[in-house]
Amino acid sequence: MLKLATRNIGLENSHTLAVARANGAYSRLEKALAMAPEAIVEDVIKSNLRGLGGAGFPAGRKWSFLPKDSPKPRYLVVNGDEGEPGTVKDKYIMIHDPHLLIEGIIITCYAIRSHKAFIYIRGEYDLPIERMERAIAEAKDAGILGERVMGRDFALDIVVHRGAGAYICGEETSLLESLEGKRGWPRLKPPFPAVEGYQRCPTVVNNVETLSYVPFVIEMGGQAFADLGCERNGGLRMYSISGRVNKPGIYELPMGTPLRQIIYDYAGGITDGRRLKAVIPGGSSCPILTADEIDVPMDFDSLAKIGSMLGSAGIIVFDETVSLPEALLVLTRFYAHESCGQCTPCREGTAWMAKIIQRIIDGLGRPGDADNLIRVARNVLGNTICPLGDAAAMPVMSWVTKFRPEFEEWIRRGRPVSESPVPVTRIGERLERAAV
Amino acid sequence: MPKLTIDDRTIEVPAGTTVIQAAEKLGIYIPRYCYHPGLSIAGSCRMCLVEVEKAPKLQIACYTFVTDGMVVRTTTEKVTIARQAILEFLLANHPLDCPVCDQAGECKLQEFYMQFGQYDSTLLENKLKKHKAMPIGPHIMLDSERCILCSRCVRFVDEVTKTHELGIFNRGDHSELLPVKGVTVDNAYSGCLADVCPVGALTDRDFRFKVRVWYLDKTESVCHGCARGCNIEIHSNRRRTHHNDGRLIARLKPRFNGEVNHHWMCDTGRYSYKSIESDDRLVQPLVRLTGKGQEKSDWTLALAQIDEQVTHQVGRSGVAAAAVIATPALSNEELWAARGLFLQGMKIEKIAHRCTPDPNGVEDSLLRKTDTFPNSFGANLIIGQPHTADPTVDTILEAAAAGKIKTMFVIGGGLLERYSTDLLREKLRNVETLIAIQTHRSVLTEMATVALPMTSFAEMDGSICNFEGRVQRYNQAMPPVGQSRPLLDTLADLANRWELKTAPRQPENCFAELAQNAGYFAGLSYETLGDGGVNPSRRSATAATT
Numbered sequence: 001m002l003k004l005a006t007r008n009i010g011l012e013n014s015h016t017l018a019v020a021r022a023n024g025a026y027s028r029l030e031k032a033l034a035m036a037p038e039a040i041v042e043d044v045i046k047s048n049l050r051g052l053g054g055a056g057f058p059a060g061r062k063w064s065f066l067p068k069d070s071p072k073p074r075y076l077v078v079n080g081d082e083g084e085p086g087t088v089k090d091k092y093i094m095i096h097d098p099h100l101l102i103e104g105i106i107i108t109c110y111a112i113r114s115h116k117a118f119i120y121i122r123g124e125y126d127l128p129i130e131r132m133e134r135a136i137a138e139a140k141d142a143g144i145l146g147e148r149v150m151g152r153d154f155a156l157d158i159v160v161h162r163g164a165g166a167y168i169c170g171e172e173t174s175l176l177e178s179l180e181g182k183r184g185w186p187r188l189k190p191p192f193p194a195v196e197g198y199q200r201c202p203t204v205v206n207n208v209e210t211l212s213y214v215p216f217v218i219e220m221g222g223q224a225f226a227d228l229g230c231e232r233n234g235g236l237r238m239y240s241i242s243g244r245v246n247k248p249g250i251y252e253l254p255m256g257t258p259l260r261q262i263i264y265d266y267a268g269g270i271t272d273g274r275r276l277k278a279v280i281p282g283g284s285s286c287p288i289l290t291a292d293e294i295d296v297p298m299d300f301d302s303l304a305k306i307g308s309m310l311g312s313a314g315i316i317v318f319d320e321t322v323s324l325p326e327a328l329l330v331l332t333r334f335y336a337h338e339s340c341g342q343c344t345p346c347r348e349g350t351a352w353m354a355k356i357i358q359r360i361i362d363g364l365g366r367p368g369d370a371d372n373l374i375r376v377a378r379n380v381l382g383n384t385i386c387p388l389g390d391a392a393a394m395p396v397m398s399w400v401t402k403f404r405p406e407f408e409e410w411i412r413r414g415r416p417v418s419e420s421p422v423p424v425t426r427i428g429e430r431l432e433r434a435a436v
Numbered sequence: 437m438p439k440l441t442i443d444d445r446t447i448e449v450p451a452g453t454t455v456i457q458a459a460e461k462l463g464i465y466i467p468r469y470c471y472h473p474g475l476s477i478a479g480s481c482r483m484c485l486v487e488v489e490k491a492p493k494l495q496i497a498c499y500t501f502v503t504d505g506m507v508v509r510t511t512t513e514k515v516t517i518a519r520q521a522i523l524e525f526l527l528a529n530h531p532l533d534c535p536v537c538d539q540a541g542e543c544k545l546q547e548f549y550m551q552f553g554q555y556d557s558t559l560l561e562n563k564l565k566k567h568k569a570m571p572i573g574p575h576i577m578l579d580s581e582r583c584i585l586c587s588r589c590v591r592f593v594d595e596v597t598k599t600h601e602l603g604i605f606n607r608g609d610h611s612e613l614l615p616v617k618g619v620t621v622d623n624a625y626s627g628c629l630a631d632v633c634p635v636g637a638l639t640d641r642d643f644r645f646k647v648r649v650w651y652l653d654k655t656e657s658v659c660h661g662c663a664r665g666c667n668i669e670i671h672s673n674r675r676r677t678h679h680n681d682g683r684l685i686a687r688l689k690p691r692f693n694g695e696v697n698h699h700w701m702c703d704t705g706r707y708s709y710k711s712i713e714s715d716d717r718l719v720q721p722l723v724r725l726t727g728k729g730q731e732k733s734d735w736t737l738a739l740a741q742i743d744e745q746v747t748h749q750v751g752r753s754g755v756a757a758a759a760v761i762a763t764p765a766l767s768n769e770e771l772w773a774a775r776g777l778f779l780q781g782m783k784i785e786k787i788a789h790r791c792t793p794d795p796n797g798v799e800d801s802l803l804r805k806t807d808t809f810p811n812s813f814g815a816n817l818i819i820g821q822p823h824t825a826d827p828t829v830d831t832i833l834e835a836a837a838a839g840k841i842k843t844m845f846v847i848g849g850g851l852l853e854r855y856s857t858d859l860l861r862e863k864l865r866n867v868e869t870l871i872a873i874q875t876h877r878s879v880l881t882e883m884a885t886v887a888l889p890m891t892s893f894a895e896m897d898g899s900i901c902n903f904e905g906r907v908q909r910y911n912q913a914m915p916p917v918g919q920s921r922p923l924l925d926t927l928a929d930l931a932n933r934w935e936l937k938t939a940p941r942q943p944e945n946c947f948a949e950l951a952q953n954a955g956y957f958a959g960l961s962y963e964t965l966g967d968g969g970v971n972p973s974r975r976s977a978t979a980a981t982t
Contacts, residue, residue: 166607188479188499341585341604341611343480348525351609355561372558379521382493383482 002228004216004236005209006252009096015131017138020099026144028215032107033152035218040111044214046222048234050255053079053170053207054283054311056233056300059214063112063204065194072201076109076117077179077193080132080208081163081170083122084283085334086314089238089250090208094121094128097212098135104211106149106156107218112204115155119208120175123163133160167338171386172205174340185342186386209238230256233299243317244271256297263294263317274319278403282311284331285391287398308398325410328399329357335392346389349380353396360407363414370407373400440506455508456484456497466510467519467548469526469634470586471498474699476595481526481586483548485518486510494518516552523553529564529609531581539636541649545584566612573601573621575703576629576638583613583637589629596700596802599623613637624804627706631689631699642707643687647679652686655913656967658900659688660765660893661705662797663807665902666690666697667968670709670894670913683713684914685894693968696906702804711876712892712917718877719918722887730882735919739926742871742886743933746843749869750782753842759786759832762819763848764809766923767898768907768957769946771811771818773927773939774847781936786835789815790828792854805903809850810893814901817956833863841866846880847873847890847923873926889920896922897943899965908969909962 008014008023017025032040045060066074078101082090093101105117121129136158139145147155161179163169169178173187176198197203213235217225226234233255239262242248246268253262259281263269270276276291281298286309289296296302300310318327332354339350356373359365377393377400384390400407439448442459449458454477456466469481477499485494489507494514509515526545534540566580590602590613601621605614615621621629630640652671659666669689673680680686688709690701721738724730733741750758762774771789778784789812797806809815820826827835829851835841844867851860857879864870864883872884881887895916899909916922924941931938940946944962951957956972964970 188477336608339608341607341609344482344522344525344584347585347609347611348528352525352528352559352561359561366560368558375558379518379525383485383518383521385479385482 002236002254003252005093005097005100005212005238006250007097008100009092014096015098015135017099017135017142020097024219025097025099025215026103026150028218029103029106029144029150032110032215032218033150033154037111037113040107040218043222044111044217047217047225048229048232049210049213049217049225050233050300051207052209052213052237052312054084054285054309056310059206059210062194062206063108065192066112066202066204067195070202073116074112074114075198075201075203076105076112076114077172077176077198077203077205078105078117078119078208078211079170079172079175079205080119080121080125080128081175082125082208082312083167083170083338084285084312084314085331086240086242086280086316087283087312088240088242089313091125091128092238092250093208093212094125095131098128098131099139100212100215101132101208102135102139102145102158104214105158106145107214108204108206108211109156110149110154114204115157117156117158118161118179118198119158120161120163120169120179122170123165129160129162136160166340167334168340168386168388171388174386175205176203185340186388188385213237229254230297230299230302232301237313239298239313239315241267241315241317243315244274244319244322245269245317246271253298256299256302259289259294259296259298259315262298262315267317270317270319272319274321276317277320277322278318278324280314280316280318280395282309283314284316284334285309285387285394286311287394288402290402309394323406324399324403325357325407326361328395329354329361331395332357332392335388339388339392343385343389345380346384346386346392349376349389350392352376353380353392360410365411365414367411369411370400370404373407438502438504438506440502440504440508442508443510449502451502453502454498455486455488455495455500455502455506458502459497459508459510464510466497467544467552468498469544469584470588472588472591472632472699474596475588475591475632478587478591481522481584483519483522483526485515485522487512487515519548519552520555523549524555524557524559526584527557528559528561529581530584531563533582537579537582537636538639538644539582539633543636544634564609567614571641572615573626575626575641575707576621577641577644578613578615579637579639580612580614582635584635585611585613586634587613588632588634589613589638592629592632593621593623596628597623597625602629624702624704624798624800625700625802627703628690628700640687646681647673647676647686651676651679653913655894655911656691657688657894657910657913658810658908658969659701659705659708660810660900661702661708661808663805663809663812663903664697664803665810665900665906665908665969666701666705666803667693667908668701668705672894672913674914685709685712691967695968695971696902696908697803700803702802704798704804709894712894712914714876716877717917717920718874718881718887718889719920720889721919722881722884724885730884730887735888735921738886738888739929739933742888742930745869745885746871747934749843753868755783756785757841758782758784758843759788759827759835759841760784760845761829761832761847761851762787762789762815762845763791763829763850764789764812764815765848765850766811766815767893767900767943768811768814768818768950769898769939769943770848770923770927771815772946772950772954773924775818776939777927777931777936778845781931781934786827786832786841787819788827788829788832789819791851792830794850794853796853807903808853810902811900813903813905814899814907817901817954818950833860836867837863837865839866843867843869843871845871845873846884849875851880852876852878873923875920888926889918890923890926891916891920895920896924897962899943899947899962902969904971905956905973906969906971907957907960907965909965909967 051057169184174184178184193203336350336354341347377396381393470478479499484497487509570578655670723733794808799806872880872887928938
C-alpha cells in the first residue's frame, strides 16, 4: 500500500529533523529549488492536487491567481485550524511529521515568491503547536529556513499563530481577520485572498494536508501524482473515519476509493456486526448518505454528483442503533454555538434549527416541525456571507429528508424509535453512563 | 459606463456603482438594514438580496457592483421568499414590543414587514433575553433585545467619530451590541446613533416617550448652533399638544446635504432646540417709563415708547452718540433690514456685529466650528461693508462705558455667551436709551428702556450663510412664542413711524431686495436656494472656469 503524507508516521521520533531527513525530508526541496517557480506551479496544476481543507479548489490554480504585478509582499497562510467535526488529519501531520509540512510550505513559498508564511493552528492543538514550533526552530538552526533557505538566495520565515477556539476561523477570510488580530468575522468577497488577503496583500491560503502533498508532487512529478488518484482528483488523501466502525482512524488512500471499501475493508466494518444506517462522508457539514449510497467513489466530483461533498474527508459512520434526531441535535447545537453572528440567516437560523430539534428531542414536537426545519434550513442555504450557514443547513436538510420517518416518529411519540431489534442507544444516556 | 437592467428597466451608471444605488436612481427601493450611504458596506443583514442573472445564488445589492449587461430582478418569487425569510430571522429573537417601543412609526422592521414580509410566523421557540433600557451615554438608550446587529452604530463610532465606543460581543444568536466595558458613549455626535439605528435598539433619551412620531410635522431648516449650518429637520408636535411637555418642538434631525453635513449633526446642535421654548424666552414687550420701574407692556405702547425715547435722545445727544449691535445670530434678511433702517435711514454709523469669540466654541474635523454664530459670513457681507469706522461690539461697548453712546439698539442673541452679565451691566450703565430686541430675557432686556420680543429661527423663514459662504434657507416650523414678532415686522413698523424707507416684511421679498442690491447674492432667490442652498463663491469659481 502506497503511503505518502503518512509515510513517516509510526517511526520513532518522526517529528525530529534527524529522523525526517533520514526518511526523505527536504530532498524534494532541493529538487524544487533547482526548478523555476513557474514550473512548480505548472507541475502542481498538472498534479490535480485539490484543496484538501474541504473546498476542493485546485491548489495550483489558486496559486496562479496571485496578481503578477503587485508591488505588495505576498503571503502564504497555512490553515491548520482543523475544526470540522469528524476530521483529525492535519493534527497527525503536525504531530508526527512537522518537517513534511515545513517542506511543503517552503516549496510553495518559493513557487509563489513569498517570503513569509503563517501557520494558523487550532487553539486546542497543544501538541501540534509545540511540535511545529520546535520543528521550525530546528529547521532554522539547520539553515533550512531563514535568510538563505538551503544556502540559496531565497529568504523565508514561518510564524506559528495559535487560534483562540472558534470554528469560524477555519474559514479562510475570518482566519485572516483573526491572524490580523481582529475578531474572526468572514469578509465579503470579492476581493478574494489571492488579491487582498493578509493585511490586504496577495495571499494564498492552503490547508495543512494540501501543502503536505506538495513535496510528493515534486518528488514524482505532477502527472505521476495525478495518476495516483482519479479523474481531476490527483493523488492520495487522508480519510479520517470515526463512529461505529471496528477500526476508526486515519487511512491514506487514493482519491476515488469507494466509500464501501473504506468502511468495510479498511475500517473493519460496523461494530458488533450491526447494520449500517447512515454515513457522513466528509465532515459534519456534508449531506448525509444512506446505507444504499456508499458505493460512491470518494472524490470531490463523484460525491458532488450524488448531492453530497467530499469536504475534509471526515467520515462518520452511524449504525442502526444510533438515534439520528439526537445526533442531529449535537450537530445543530455545534453550528449554533459556532455561528459568528455576523449575518442574519446564519446567526438566527442555526439557533432556531437547534431549538426546534431540542424541542423534538424533549418530546414537544409539533406536526409541522419536520417541514419547518427543512424550510428554515433552505432559507439559510446560500444566503449567508460565508459557507458556515450552508454547513449548518445542509445536514439538517439531508438528514430530515432522508430519514424523515424517524424524525416524524420522534415528533409523534415524543421518544426514540427503532426499526431494528437492537435497542436504540440514546446519546444522552450514554453520556450519563460515562459520567457515572 | 456600464448599462444594466433592473426589473426590465435599463439605466447607465458609472462604474463602481452598486446595484442598490443604481436601483435607487430608477426609483426602485431595495430594503436594507446594514447598508447606510454614509458608512462602509457590511453586507451582513442580507435584506437586500436580489436575483442577478447568471449568478447561482441571490446576491446582496449593497455589495454587488454593476457590470455592463447585468440583469437584476428585485421582485421575483425567490427574492420575495428571501426577504420574508430574513425578516423572520430578524424577528426570531426580537421582543415585538412595538406598543411600548419609541421607534414605532419609524422602525424599519415594522415598515419592511408591512411592505415585504406579511408571512405567517412559524416560530414556536422561546426568545433570548438580553439587556434592556440600558443608558449607554448621556443621549442614547440601548435595548439589546430589539437590536438586529446590523452594525451601523459600530461603524458610525469607528468610521465617523472614530471614538470606538461600541462593539458586538459574543457569538451566534447570543451576539449583543454593547458599549466597550467601562466606556460611556458620550462623543460629540452620539445623537446620530439614534438616527442610524434602523430599529428601536438605540433611542434618543431626550426624545423617547415624548410623542409618537406619526404626530410630528417636519420642517426643513438649518441648525443655528455654529457656522457650519447643518441642514436639519425640525420635528414639531402640533397635533398632540398635550404631549411633549406641552412644547411644540420635539426634536431636531439631521437632513442630508453632501456639501455641508452629510447625514450627521452634533449633539450641541441637536439639543439646542430647547432654548426655543425655554422658560427664559422674552414673551412680551417691556417698557421702562420715566420715574418708574420696568413694566410689562404691549406692542403699541412699546413701539410708541421707542419712537418717543429714541427721537428724543438722538435729538438731544446726536446721531454720533447712537449705536447698533446686530449680531450674526440674525438672518441675512434681518441684517439687511437693520442695515436699511439704521445705517441708511437713521444714518447711525456705529453698527457692529463682530464680537469676541465664544469661549465655548469647539472645532473638530467633522462638523463643529469654533464660531458659534450661524451667520458671521452673512453679517460680514451685509453689515461689515467697507466703512470708515467699521466698529466691533467691543469698541461700541467701550465707547458706551466711556459715556459716548447714549442711544443703543441691541438686536439678536449670542452676546451673553461671549460677555458676562456683570460686564454688560457695567459697560451699558451710561447708555440712556437702550432698546433690546431679543429672543430671551437677559441683562440686556432687564436694563432696556424698551425690550421687544423677537422670533427665533424656528418661528420664521430666513436665510443664513455658513462659514464657506453657502446661502441656506430655513423655514418657519411653529408660530411665534408668546407675543414675539418677526424682526422684519418690528423694524418695518419703526421705519414707518420715522417715515423712513422700509424693507419688505416678507422674508422672501426681503431676500429678493438683498439679492438685487448686494452683489454676493446676485441672481439668488428662495426658489434657486432650494432645500440644499447655494454657494455663490463656488458658483462664480465654476463660472470662471467654464
